[in-house]
Amino acid sequence: MAIIQKLKVLLLKLTLKHIFISLICLFGSNIYSQNVFVTYYPETKKIRESFEGMVNNGDTVKNGAYKIYHNNDSLWQSGCFRKDTLTGQWLDYFPNGKLKQKLYFEDGLLEDTSLSFYENGNLYQINVYKKDSLNGNCLTYFKDGLLKEENYYLKNLKNGDQKSYYENGNIKDSYNVLNGQKLGKYIGYYKNKNNQLQKVCFYNKIGLEGKLIGYYESGNKMNESIFNNDTITGEYKEYFDTSLLILSVFGHYKDGEKNGDWQWNYPNGETNVLGVYNNSLRCEEWKIYYPNKKLKQKGSFLLGKEDEKWIFYSEEGNLNLIGYYSSGTRVGQWTGYHSVNKIKSISFYHKGKKNGMAYGYDLSGKLVETGFFVDNKIYYSN
Secondary structure, three states, rough: OOOHHHHHHHHHHHHHHHHHHHHHHHHHHHHHOOEEEEOOOOOOEEEEEEEEEEEEEEEEEEEEEEEEEEEOOEEEEEEEEEEOEEEEEEEOOOOOOOOOEEEEEEOOEEEEEEEEEOOOOEEEEEEEEEEEEEEEEEEEOOOOEEEEEEEEEEEEEEEEEEEEEOOOOOOOEEEEEEEOOEEEEEEEEEOOOOOOOOEEEEOOOOOOOEEEEEOOOHHHHHEEEEEOEEEEEEEEEEEOOEEEEEEEEEEEEEEOOOOEEEEEEOOOOOOOEEEEEEOOOOEEEEEEEOOOOOEEEEEEEEEEEEEEEEEEEEOOOOOEHHHHHHHHEEEEEEEEEEOOOOOOEEEEEEEEEEEEOEEEOOOOOOOOEEEEEOOOEEEOOO
16 A cells, blocks of 8 residues: 555656646747648558647757657657657557556656556556666566566666566565676575575676575475586585485586586485586496396496497396497497396397397297398398
């Protein structure tokens, strides 16, 4: 209610001031030899503009009251010129006749408080200008009338405390700005839980700086990371959505790239994947585990792609498959095993496709099947 009352007082003051200035503009224009000029839409012959002015050295100079109309005859804009310069109060309208903007000019520059409206009549923005630049507290509203943003400007740049809100009225974020750049603490909130933190971080003049902490909507911690001049660096942690702070991911960044040992876990805290990064490319040996802690597969990466020998195991821990990669593509001999670690199959790959002879064996080691492949297509088998 206090905001509404202040808005009413503001509108009254602005209206009186603008009427006074507009009267000066209109009556002051009479010292010249004035004429009324009218222009028309060429297609419909309806009036487009109507304005007071004068002819000076063959040029038409707008001087006095001015109106322009939509093609449906409704008023589009009204205001006042003084020697072709915008002055006093100007009003913009939607085609349905409702007020769109209320502006105030001095010597062609926006001054004082301007108001913008939605087509349904609700207030959209309150902006404060000084010499054509935003200066002061500016407010933006949703179409239903709820506050969307609270911003403070200085010389057309955001400065000081800033806040924004969700459509349901809950706060979205709050932060400080210096000359248009975030500086200091930033707090983000979830939409459906009032004041439930989404993330907390800090900014310097370059960008993100220091620790960033993210939260689940439940309130549990989601992740932790560290930034230096807007670049992620140092220790990185992700957690499962539980109050027990069980790590789901743990690793390190250097200059914005993943580097060193990284680990992924199951929700019970047991290891899922162990690997190494070099400038965000997988390298060296990687291991993947089953939830029962048994090794599932292991092998090496080179420049982010599988390379050399890879070994695969069953969930019971038995040898399942041995094969080779080159730049992420299957090559050479691939050998499959029965559960008792006896050879089950042998096949050969070239450029990722099965090529050449393939062999199948029973548990006794007896050859029971052969075939010949060309680019994964079998040409004969027995």
